[in-house]
Amino acid sequence: xxxxxxxxxxxxxxxxxxxxxxxxxxxxxxxxxxxxxxxxxxxxxxxxxxxxxxxxxxxxxxxxxxxxxxxxxxxxxxxxxxxxxxxxxxxxxxxxxxxxxxxxxxxxxxxxxxxxxxxxxxxxxxxxxxxxxxxxxxxxxxxxxxxx
Amino acid sequence: xxxxxxxxxxxxxxxxxxxxxxxxxxxxxxxxxxxxxxxxxxxxxxxxxxxxxxxxxxxxxxxxxxxxxxxxxxxxxxxxxxxxxxxxxxxxxxxxxxxxxxxxxxxxxxxxxxxxxxxxxxxxxxxxxxxxxxxxxxxxxxxxxxxxxxxxxxxxxxxxxxxxxxxxxxxxxxxxxxxxxxxxxxxxxxxxxxxxxxxxxxxxxxxxxxxxxxxxxxxxxxxxxxxxxxxxxxxxxxxxxxxxxxxxxxxxxxxxxxxxxxxxxxxxxxxxxxxxxxxxxxxxxxxxxxxxxxxxxxxxxxxxxxxxxxxxxxxxxxxxxxxxxxxxxxxxxxxxxxxxxxxxxxxxxxxxxxxxxxxxxxxxxxxxxxxxxxxxxxxxxxxxxxxxxxxxxxxxxxxxxxxxxxx
Numbered sequence: 280x281x282x283x284x285x286x287x288x289x290x291x292x293x294x295x296x297x298x299x300x301x302x303x304x305x306x307x308x309x310x311x312x313x314x315x316x317x318x319x320x321x322x323x324x325x326x327x328x329x330x331x332x333x334x335x336x337x338x339x340x341x342x343x344x345x346x347x348x349x350x351x352x353x354x355x356x357x358x359x360x361x362x363x364x365x366x367x368x369x370x371x372x373x374x375x376x377x378x379x380x381x382x383x384x385x386x387x388x389x390x391x392x393x394x395x396x397x398x399x400x401x402x403x404x405x406x407x408x409x410x411x412x413x414x415x416x417x418x419x420x421x422x423x424x425x426x427x
Numbered sequence: 428x429x430x431x432x433x434x435x436x437x438x439x440x441x442x443x444x445x446x447x448x449x450x451x452x453x454x455x456x457x458x459x460x461x462x463x464x465x466x467x468x469x470x471x472x473x474x475x476x477x478x479x480x481x482x483x484x485x486x487x488x489x490x491x492x493x494x495x496x497x498x499x500x501x502x503x504x505x506x507x508x509x510x511x512x513x514x515x516x517x518x519x520x521x522x523x524x525x526x527x528x529x530x531x532x533x534x535x536x537x538x539x540x541x542x543x544x545x546x547x548x549x550x551x552x553x554x555x556x557x558x559x560x561x562x563x564x565x566x567x568x569x570x571x572x573x574x575x576x577x578x579x580x581x582x583x584x585x586x587x588x589x590x591x592x593x594x595x596x597x598x599x600x601x602x603x604x605x606x607x608x609x610x611x612x613x614x615x616x617x618x619x620x621x622x623x624x625x626x627x628x629x630x631x632x633x634x635x636x637x638x639x640x641x642x643x644x645x646x647x648x649x650x651x652x653x654x655x656x657x658x659x660x661x662x663x664x665x666x667x668x669x670x671x672x673x674x675x676x677x678x679x680x681x682x683x684x685x686x687x688x689x690x691x692x693x694x695x696x697x698x699x700x701x702x703x704x705x706x707x708x709x710x711x712x713x714x715x716x717x718x719x720x721x722x723x724x725x726x727x728x729x730x731x732x733x734x735x736x737x738x739x740x741x742x743x744x745x746x747x748x749x750x751x752x753x754x755x756x757x758x759x760x761x762x763x764x765x766x767x768x769x770x771x772x773x774x775x776x777x778x779x780x781x782x783x784x785x786x787x788x789x790x791x792x793x794x795x796x797x798x799x800x801x802x803x804x805x806x807x808x809x810x811x812x813x814x815x816x817x818x819x820x821x822x823x824x825x826x827x828x829x830x831x832x833x834x
């Protein structure tokens with residue numbers, strides 16, 4: 280059994296389990312490897328287009344490689360007025376990449392997110408789903424330095 | 428000054444959320460015990476008489492909804508807890524699940540007993556993996572104690588699709604499909620998850636149920652506004668001094684929420700607008716702040732209670748800019764199933780971008796109003812129907828801001 284099949288297999292008999300299987304893949308790789316979608320289609324006995332359609336529908340899933348640290352910046356209205364744009368500018372400057380890109384060493388990826396439900400402390404970013412609240416542009420360097 | 432009334436959050440800060448004994452010692456699971464000593468009809472009638480209406484935004488009487496599923500004849504029925512909290516500015520369900528997960532499980536088990544279901548799902552948003560861990564631990568403890576009886580609960584994770592807060596889209600997602608809403612009827616209480624009768628209620632709705640069973644419908648119906656009794660958890664964001672959550676009776680006014688609980692506007696600035704209910708809610712001007720927050724009073728002023736998010740903007744905020752940002756959100760979150768929403772959100776964002784950039788014409792304002800009016804009637808689900816609301820209400824109450832930006 281391939282590595283992908285091993286990860287998917289516990290969910291194979293779970294009704295509607297393909298989304299849980301995708302979560303498991305993403306937990307392991309930080310993204311969904313494109314080849315794993317064909318394996319999932321096979322194991323859940325659905326067409327490749329259906330399996331691909333599910334994976335691409337949900338914005339929390341990302342097909343294809345991204346960095347070891349995925350930084351998502353909330354751009355919903357409460358974070359927007361709290362200065363999310365300044366945080367984005369600071370992150371882009373610090374990492375030398377634009378939103379949607381990954382650093383050359385494969386360490387960091389920058390992505391937009393909509394509300395992550397931590398609005399008591401806007402603006403909010405998440406790093407591998409861990410929330411950081413009240414992020415100020417001056418704190419960005421410190422936060423990145425903690426990602427080893 | 429108005430005061431908080433903590434019913435849903437009665438155990439907040441008082442119990443260890445990961446210790447079921449703490450919950451039981453605080454009176455937990457008495458509601459379930461009482462429900463099981465009653466007939467199913469009597470449980471449903473008690474919930475109906477309490478006047479509890481869905482806390483997810485639609486405001487439908489919970490007991491009435493349950494009765495539809497109770498009456499449906501089927502070999503399986505399901506109870507689904509909507510924990511796909513995705514309305515920007517909202518985190519009330521997270522607060523409930525992080526601090527008192529057993530109250531949600533108990534509410535679901537009472538519903539399961541009432542409608543004749545043995546299987547429940549909690550659909551929790553993918554952005555809350557730490558909440559999923561808490562829920563799974565809480566379920567494991569409840570199972571170990573055998574307190575849920577033959578009612579089983581399983582957690583499923585969403586994956587970042589706002590539309591899955593809509594109950595039929597949520598059901599599609601649990602089934603492992605793209606989260607597109609279904610055509611209705613049939614409605615989920617008759618034909619939902621795997622075509623079986625299914626009750627989908629919000630986290631906050633379920634968390635209200637145990638104490639209603641314990642203290643009775645008369646007690647609950649006497650709290651807050653008559654037509655929408657009980658409390659509502661509100662989350663305060665934006666330019667308000669206290670960015671926090673509160674649980675208040677539903678007859679408190681918007682002004683009290685912002686000034687008594689929120690502490691007023693930051694840095695001594697003046698109030699300009701508040702958007703309530705999340706990013707799909709209407710913008711409310713100063714002149715309407717004495718409106719009570721209950722569902723019907725909000726509806727009467729062209730606004731919504733929705734999820735209970737309270738997004739405050741001070742006098743310096745550019746509402747055309749904020750509304751453009753919101754219109755981008757809806758373009759991104761539209762599932763694409765129906766044309767009025769798929770095309771409408773895109774065109775609306777285009778026009779808002781033009782207006783915000785100072786390149787709009789007076790014609791744009793008329794067109795955007797016409798488009799919004801069509802979308803609110805023609806879109807398949809609540810997402811598309813509500814999407815124009817921020818644009819239409821800012822045009823209604825703050826039209827001068829648009830006029831000043833015309834090219």
